[in-house]
Amino acid sequence: MKPQPPKGTRDYLPAQLRTRDRVIATVKEVFEGFGYAPLETPALERLDVLTGKYGDEADRLIFRILKRGKAGERGEADLGLRYDLTVPLARVMAANQDIPKPFKRYQIQPVWRAERPQRGRFREFIQCDVDCVGTASMLADAEMIAVMHETLAALGFENYRVSVNNRKILSAFMDYAAVPAELKFAAIRAMDKLDKVGKNGVEAELAASDVPEPAAGEIMGVLFDPKNSGRIDYYLNAAQAFAGDYEEGREGVSEMQKLAEYLNYFRVPDDVLSFDLHMARGLDYYTGPIYEAYVAEGGIGSVAGGGRYDRLIAQLGGPDLPATGTSFGLERITALLTAREAAAREGGPADVLVAVYDETVLKDALNVAAEIRAAGTTCEVYLEPAAKLAKQFSYADAKGIPLVVVVGPDEVARNVVQVKELASREQKEVPLAGLVSALRAILKRD
């Protein structure tokens, strides 16, 4: 048997899961604090639900499953694996039309994509989506940005910003710059690369996308206005100046005014927010405010992003409901926090290993372990009573358990135990009566 997992998939061993599970616990706490509730849908969906929703390229990336009862290796497919969390959301909204609205849900589940094997590109990965379905109010968009802010703060990031823009304003901007209709989306994509490729890069991208002069020059002029502070006042003035002549543009400006007011009420600090005319997000289904969060550390681009998509739920086969939502890059965030914690203790889940000296004192060892556990400190017992102590210490070392408690016959007779810190190799005798608090003191839990 070739023991590696299939290409593009991963096993998560305990040390890797620990950080990820902590990230998930933290984000769930923030989401639920705001009244978002969990949703889970099956990995399996009917092919007619999955296909024809995001275009031919996405359709080719859907994993197809053979009909039941085909033990052979060939045959016809009727099911597929979930490709994202938005199609299932649309399906759930259609299946549960009486669900109270706005429906505020989060969903943290894996999705599968039959990508070409490639470094850092996975065929199975977890998505983490928060969405609010059923209201067109900017209050929902402001809350979404507040959720991003509170989540990143709760995860312990100190230096992050949320970039905000509006698709209606972007669209009016294209009209103002007189970009030919068929090139609009290409021009928007070119602008969106500013953070990655810089000023010259955007210029080159616009040219490569055949955006003609003077349109390209107009775009560059607005994007690189030296007075652009990224603050809301500048943003609204600029947007009003170039988009105010277009109905869509006026709507966008009015949305952003409301959004900024509400963000203020949600107490999202000004210095977290950056209003960026160039920020566009790649997907073409957004219809209003869009937002994207970046952290300074790691240099890995955005860690969360989303926007308003008022027509998508209906397009995907659900009821016609306005919606806004954001997606967190759980795997990127976990990688960042894992790197941050790498220097810190790379621990097993247990704080203490109770070593078993021999069978004669096994009962005492298990009693000690139960006491430690009862006091809320995780504690495992070495499960082979006949093993040499040296082997048990190696096991604790290999798992990264910081403390070993040895209960030998001499110790039992005197009502004490030996406590060894593996990092320093220091060993000290501790009376049984004070063991729990001594361990907590060493582990700095009190």
Added chain:
Amino acid sequence: MKPQPPKGTRDYLPAQLRTRDRVIATVKEVFEGFGYAPLETPALERLDVLTGKYGDEADRLIFRILKRGKAGERGEADLGLRYDLTVPLARVMAANQDIPKPFKRYQIQPVWRAERPQRGRFREFIQCDVDCVGTASMLADAEMIAVMHETLAALGFENYRVSVNNRKILSAFMDYAAVPAELKFAAIRAMDKLDKVGKNGVEAELAASDVPEPAAGEIMGVLFDPKNSGRIDYYLNAAQAFAGDYEEGREGVSEMQKLAEYLNYFRVPDDVLSFDLHMARGLDYYTGPIYEAYVAEGGIGSVAGGGRYDRLIAQLGGPDLPATGTSFGLERITALLTAREAAAREGGPADVLVAVYDETVLKDALNVAAEIRAAGTTCEVYLEPAAKLAKQFSYADAKGIPLVVVVGPDEVARNVVQVKELASREQKEVPLAGLVSALRAILKRD
């Protein structure tokens, strides 16, 4: 679009997930307390890993996935969906041979089986396995039973028992009763049905399985010995009497003596344990102690079970390591606790809805919500500032949010809010300064 999920799969809406997630949090806490660490493996496995492990019937139930890049509905399969959590465990042990042993892991993930559609039988369901790989010591089996006991206690079950037996003793019992070799497993399966079908049922099953006299009579005599107390002393005496002449039987008796001693050290109460010669568990790969847990409520049979399987990891393609483990019926346990809680509050995740009177006091409403959240009480704001209060109350009712806080212009002027309890429809005015503690008092959180 047909909005229902595929046959044999389910959407989990918020109210259903809440209990399940609490069950998962509780069991994880117990597992980690004993030093078990999480493992996750991909849903996708190569077909050569999945097939040929549990026989032809299981092979037919594996969902097969078409090769990448096949956008058509027909073709060749090279991957399959995880069928259980034991094959992936064996694969991970093979891929990570330097992992510290004993390797104590738990895994809580869905598995997929292409079962015939049938009520209560699912094609996608969650398994929850705890295993200890790499030691033959009975200490590991005792710990497994202690984990079952502590888990059921932590879940709030008051009336449960763990039935314990040993496959070596069962095998020697078959030799003692002179059951023909080819009928041994059928006879064991017949005995195992005792709890379901009673004495006459077992007799009929033995006859139907062609177990001849006097073998069937010998079996019935031992099983229905009126002196059988289910206590360890009776069990060891009986086992010694019929199995003591067989080497395997003597090994089994010696294992059970150790196991009973260790269970005592682990402080598993006697009245939780039942030593049952008839209990066999259905799968044929167990090699030593086996155990199964039942709860009194609900009448749903076992909620957890497992045993020692010293040869399986190697049979499944992993290294040759002894192992013991238990599987929790997470979905059954969740169903039980859901039923138990049905009478209690069927709540939304938020404790409080802050209603938005109108735009003029929106800022104040959001401030109030932030204060409530900061104090650790979940709180959502109604996301459409123009909605009528009656609509906002209906929303809270529909979601089961127990408290609504109304912040109106008059209230803002006087630094108070209105707090309405939806169950009693009682409303009272609360000063802003004391709001957080007033809410916690109503919610009985202090």
